[in-house]
Amino acid sequence: KQEVTQIPAALSVPEGENLVLNCSFTDSAIYNLQWFRQDPGKGLTSLLLIQSSQREQTSGRLNASLDKSSGRSTLYIAASQPGDSATYLCAVRYNSGNTPLVFGKGTRLSVIA
Amino acid sequence: GAVVSQHPSWVICKSGTSVKIECRSLDFQATTMFWYRQFPKQSLMLMATSNEGSKATYEQGVEKDKFLINHASLTLSTLTVTSAHPEDSSFYICSATETGSEQYFGPGTRLTVT
Numbered sequence: 001k002q003e004v005t006q007i008p009a010a011l012s013v014p015e016g017e018n019l020v021l022n023c024s025f026t027d028s029a030i031y032n033l034q035w036f037r038q039d040p041g042k043g044l045t046s047l048l049l050i051q052s053s054q055r056e057q058t059s060g061r062l063n064a065s066l067d068k069s070s071g072r073s074t075l076y077i078a079a080s081q082p083g084d085s086a087t088y089l090c091a092v093r094y095n096s097g098n099t100p101l102v103f104g105k106g107t108r109l110s111v112i113a
Numbered sequence: 114g115a116v117v118s119q120h121p122s123w124v125i126c127k128s129g130t131s132v133k134i135e136c137r138s139l140d141f142q143a144t145t146m147f148w149y150r151q152f153p154k155q156s157l158m159l160m161a162t163s164n165e166g167s168k169a170t171y172e173q174g175v176e177k178d179k180f181l182i183n184h185a186s187l188t189l190s191t192l193t194v195t196s197a198h199p200e201d202s203s204f205y206i207c208s209a210t211e212t213g214s215e216q217y218f219g220p221g222t223r224l225t226v227t
Contacts, residue, residue, distance in 0.1 A: 036218075041204075041223065042220065042221065043206060043218055043219060043220035043221040044157075044206065044218045046215075046218075049215060089156065089157070091157075093216075098144060098145035098162070098164065098210055098212060100147045100159045100162060100208075100216075101147075101157075101159075101208075101216060102159075103149075103156040103157045103158075104156060105155065105156040106156055
């Protein structure tokens with residue numbers, strides 16, 4: 001069974017800290033991996049998409065890495081801000097074409113001013 | 114960029130009634146649409162995969178007669194929750210994709226059944 005696990009489930013940090021969110025997946029034969037942000041009661045905002053051939057992607061203060069062999073991805077957030085407070089979801093796509101994403105349960109991040 | 118809309122954004126209905134949720138791709142043709150459900154503090158769980166012009170494929174445990182999915186055109190899929198019960202209260206999110214490309218998510222529909 002293809003599963004995606006995110007650790008920790010919740011995280012609270014003071015403003016300005018750098019932090020790392022972890023994602024692991026059971027089947028290393030992935031097509032791509034995507035990180036999303038979800039604010040309470042809202043839909044998903046795509047943050048970064050990493051293809052299986054890539055090792056990392058960067059956007060502003062965000063950096064996502066991918067290690068297929070170990071079945072892991074990390075999302076690094078630099079200089080965290082209160083506005084970063086949200087739930088961060090990791091999702092894996094296992095095949096090309098029209099296949100759904102498999103989601104982790106997310107990490108709820110609180111950045112304290 | 115690709116935009117997916119959902120309507121309504123939230124709905125309250127009485128137990129036993131049916132509710133229809135629309136998912137539209139606004140600037141691309143969606144050969145496939147996915148319907149997910151999210152309970153409070155849980156992740157998104159795939160309910161069904163919908164290909165234009167054909168019957169939806171439902172995930173194990175999802176009742177196809179209760180959650181009716183229609184994907185009649187390349188820009189519209191609908192999810193109808195029939196004979197809704199309070200346990201159907203959830204956040205329903207659709208995503209749409211052209212063949213082999215990235216999935217784009219709608220903003221979600223919050224359903225509350227009283």
